Amino acid sequence: MSIQLFVADKVVRVMMKRRFRRNPTVMELRAIMSEMPIRPAPKRIKVETVELGGCDAELLTPRNADLTRALLYIHGGGFVAGVPANHRPLTWRLAEGVGVPVYAIDYRLAPEHPFPAALDDCVEAYRALLAKGLSPEHIAIGGDSAGGNLTLVTALKIKALGLPLPAALVCMSPVTDHEGFESRTQNAKSDAMFDVRMIPTVPPLYCPDADPMDPLVSPYRGDVAGLPPTLFHCSRDELLRDDSIRMAEKMKAAGVDATIEVWPGVFHVWQITADVLPEAKRAVANIVAFLRAKLGK
Numbered sequence: 239m240s241i242q243l244f245v246a247d248k249v250v251r252v253m254m255k256r257r258f259r260r261n262p263t264v265m266e267l268r269a270i271m272s273e274m275p276i277r278p279a280p281k282r283i284k285v286e287t288v289e290l291g292g293c294d295a296e297l298l299t300p301r302n303a304d305l306t307r308a309l310l311y312i313h314g315g316g317f318v319a320g321v322p323a324n325h326r327p328l329t330w331r332l333a334e335g336v337g338v339p340v341y342a343i344d345y346r347l348a349p350e351h352p353f354p355a356a357l358d359d360c361v362e363a364y365r366a367l368l369a370k371g372l373s374p375e376h377i378a379i380g381g382d383s384a385g386g387n388l389t390l391v392t393a394l395k396i397k398a399l400g401l402p403l404p405a406a407l408v409c410m411s412p413v414t415d416h417e418g419f420e421s422r423t424q425n426a427k428s429d430a431m432f433d434v435r436m437i438p439t440v441p442p443l444y445c446p447d448a449d450p451m452d453p454l455v456s457p458y459r460g461d462v463a464g465l466p467p468t469l470f471h472c473s474r475d476e477l478l479r480d481d482s483i484r485m486a487e488k489m490k491a492a493g494v495d496a497t498i499e500v501w502p503g504v505f506h507v508w509q510i511t512a513d514v515l516p517e518a519k520r521a522v523a524n525i526v527a528f529l530r531a532k533l534g535k
Contacts, residue, residue: 279330291362314383335526374402386412406532419480
C-alpha cells in the first residue's frame, strides 16, 4: 500500500463513510458528490458537451484520436447522483491512453426518472454511436458502480433488441444483484466508503415499480451467454466485491471472455483518484491495455 493510499483511506473513512452511516437522502447524497472537486483535463484533451441519443454527454477527445473508435462511459452515483465531470480524472486518461474519444453520458437520474430511464438513455447513446457510422467492433462500453451495472444491463438490452454488441465491456465495482452476496456483510468494517445499511435504500429509489431481481436491474439474474469480453475491477475490501466475482464467474461459465482483478487495500472506485494514487494509475493502465487490445489499437 502506498503512503498516498494509506492517507486517502483515512480521509475517505472520515469524509464519506461517517456521513453515509446516516443514510443520507437523495439531496444529501447529491450534495456530497457535488463536493468532489471537478479537475480540469489537460489542455491537450478537448472537452466539450455534445448531444448523444437525446442526452448530453461530455466528450473527451485526445490529440490524434482514432475517430473510428469510441468508448461510451457511464458514471456511478447510486443511480441518483453524479455527473460525468466528477469522473474526468479517469475519463481523460482512458481517452488519452486508448487513443479514442470518450463519450461520458449524462443519463437521467432517479428518483425523478426511475428505471428504465437511465437504461433507455444508455441504449439510445449506443444507437447514436452506431448511427454515426462506428462499427460495433470499434465501440466499448464501461462504467463504475451504478454505471458498471448500467454497462452490463445495456449490453443485455442490446442483445435482447438484436443489435450488434460492442467489442468490450469494463465494469468497475458494479452492482450486479440487488439481493446481494456474502461480501456485503463480510466487508462491513473493511469497506472504507459505504455503510451496509445504505445498500437496501437503493432499489426503492431506482426501480420503485419494477422487480429488483429483473435481469435489467440485477444483471446477475440475466442470460449472459454471448456478451462481449469483459474486464471487472473491484476492491478486495469493499461491500460490492462479490458482485464482481460472482458475475465474472457466471460469465466465464457461459463461455464469455471475462477477466477479473481484485485489488487489495483500495476503496470503491479508486480508479477516479488517478491524479494522486499510484494504485489508481496502475489500475487505469490495465484498463487501457484491455481496451486497446479489444478495440484493435
